[in-house]
Amino acid sequence: MNESTTPAVRATGISKFFGGIPALDAVDFELAWGEVHALLGENGAGKTTLSNILAGIYRADAGQLLVEGTERDFRNPAQAIEAGIGMVHQHFKLVEPMTVAENIHLGWPETPRIISHRTLVERTRAFMDRIGLHVDPTAKIWQLSVGEQQRVEILRVLARGARVLILDEPTAVLTAHEARELFAVMRQLVAQGLSVIFISHKLNEVLEVSDRVTVLRGGRHVITRPTAGATARELAQLMTGEERELTVEHRDVLGEVVLELRGVSARNHRGLPALHHIDLAVRSGEIMGIAGVSGNGQSELAEVISALRAVDEGRIFIDDRDVTNAAVRAVADLGVGHIPEDRIGVGMVASAPVKDNAVLRHYRSAELSQGITLHRGGVVAFAQHLVDAARVQTRSVHATAGQMSGGNQQRLVARREAMIAERVLIAAHPTRGLDVMASQEVQAAIVDRRDAGCAVVLISDDLDEVLLLADRVAVMYEGRIMGVFDRAAADREHLGLLMGGHEQPVEPA
Ligand SMILES: Nc1ncnc2c1ncn2[C@@H]1O[C@H](COP(=O)(O)OP(=O)(O)O)[C@@H](O)[C@H]1O
Numbered sequence: 001m002n003e004s005t006t007p008a009v010r011a012t013g014i015s016k017f018f019g020g021i022p023a024l025d026a027v028d029f030e031l032a033w034g035e036v037h038a039l040l041g042e043n044g045a046g047k048t049t050l051s052n053i054l055a056g057i058y059r060a061d062a063g064q065l066l067v068e069g070t071e072r073d074f075r076n077p078a079q080a081i082e083a084g085i086g087m088v089h090q091h092f093k094l095v096e097p098m099t100v101a102e103n104i105h106l107g108w109p110e111t112p113r114i115i116s117h118r119t120l121v122e123r124t125r126a127f128m129d130r131i132g133l134h135v136d137p138t139a140k141i142w143q144l145s146v147g148e149q150q151r152v153e154i155l156r157v158l159a160r161g162a163r164v165l166i167l168d169e170p171t172a173v174l175t176a177h178e179a180r181e182l183f184a185v186m187r188q189l190v191a192q193g194l195s196v197i198f199i200s201h202k203l204n205e206v207l208e209v210s211d212r213v214t215v216l217r218g219g220r221h222v223i224t225r226p227t228a229g230a231t232a233r234e235l236a237q238l239m240t241g242e243e244r245e246l247t248v249e250h251r252d253v254l255g256e257v258v259l260e261l262r263g264v265s266a267r268n269h270r271g272l273p274a275l276h277h278i279d280l281a282v283r284s285g286e287i288m289g290i291a292g293v294s295g296n297g298q299s300e301l302a303e304v305i306s307a308l309r310a311v312d313e314g315r316i317f318i319d320d321r322d323v324t325n326a327a328v329r330a331v332a333d334l335g336v337g338h339i340p341e342d343r344i345g346v347g348m349v350a351s352a353p354v355k356d357n358a359v360l361r362h363y364r365s366a367e368l369s370q371g372i373t374l375h376r377g378g379v380v381a382f383a384q385h386l387v388d389a390a391r392v393q394t395r396s397v398h399a400t401a402g403q404m405s406g407g408n409q410q411r412l413v414a415r416r417e418a419m420i421a422e423r424v425l426i427a428a429h430p431t432r433g434l435d436v437m438a439s440q441e442v443q444a445a446i447v448d449r450r451d452a453g454c455a456v457v458l459i460s461d462d463l464d465e466v467l468l469l470a471d472r473v474a475v476m477y478e479g480r481i482m483g484v485f486d487r488a489a490a491d492r493e494h495l496g497l498l499m500g501g502h503e504q505p506v507e508p509a
């Protein structure tokens, strides 16, 4: 077969229904050899569903799938991988207590049954050299950063012989630096003749890394075109079907200090110092943006404020009440909402119904409880209200939360937390992984809370987002506050330098 003319994948008229609702409606998709093909669309557009069909996780209800010119109807992922199609999912499927080498070899057909540890490591190294992608083969998965774990996933799929690699929103969990490294890997793979389907809703990433782009909207195919010559603006319009921009008013008049940290130090989950004598005061009606490269103590900062992490030294006050090392529930009851970075692990119970997740943090409120049991009708009504308000797309509030797309999960958690945040809202990377429209909705909800008098702490590694939303900006680097600036006076270049640790901390006035 001539690989230069037969596409790697040709899907025509693919439809898929869930409970009678079309997730995909007669979609055409073609993947050439040696290309990075971006699949672009808003949350719920059908990107994951299409990929799942290509990867043998779902079966299409209609349409035809040709892989290297041969008609296929995969019944399971094993059949897809046999045909050379492998997918790296939004949530990794690695075995945490095992090593990198062991994970890569799990299910690798060529692995001998009995193999010494040393041979396994050597084989893994040789394989990594061949692909040009490296992670310490002897490291345990739990010891790796998210970016490294993702590399292991990619290696695992390639070890099984995938020539078509599907990456479902791979950058959603990465820092900007890690994302750039991943792009280099993707370019390297297609240079070797493989094909990559890159799923994203981030226009700049699609423009940066892809050769062609296919836009899906509402389960329909909108366009397939070469990426070269496309602009972010026109792709955004194709994605959303409209043109919008969020504008945020900034005010100078500030209220009283609501949240105050005095000399707070804390350790990270590995027991290492993560916060060093943090002083920070956030006022009613302001958004304090915390700028910085991920991993410089921002997560720990969010966690100490919401009482998820113990404070070693220093004090935390909310409305002049000392809440240092108070119970999570007690802090929430004071009106502190937290949109966590890890929304699935911390913000949600994925196996529980949407309605239970909706009331996860409200279960003591009067409308919902009758004594110690929850009033069932109240829960459903409340959940429905939340789902409608946040425009969460779900079949029903009784459906399992984990079945919703990541974007819908994020919307639900964000809106729920905004509702309990009467005094303080901590928003950690609130739009990470969201598409344009959903990002704007979450951002608008944050600004609403500010306007209602909340003290907002916005943590983001996206400086554009910080400068769009924040009234003041604090820069974090290696667990320290490098300086606090009025947004109007903040100089992007200076902030960038501070984020990279290139200047001494500014002494608080
Ligand atoms: N297993 C499922 N059960 C019910 N509905 C689903 C399921 N998977 C996806 N959907 C629905 O199909 C639509 C497309 O979802 P998805 O493919 O995840 O979109 P994307 O990946 O573009 O965000 C959404 O409305 C989603 O709620």
Ligand SMILES: [Mg+2]
Binding pocket: 047, 048, 049, 168, 405, 406
């Ligand atoms: Mg998806």
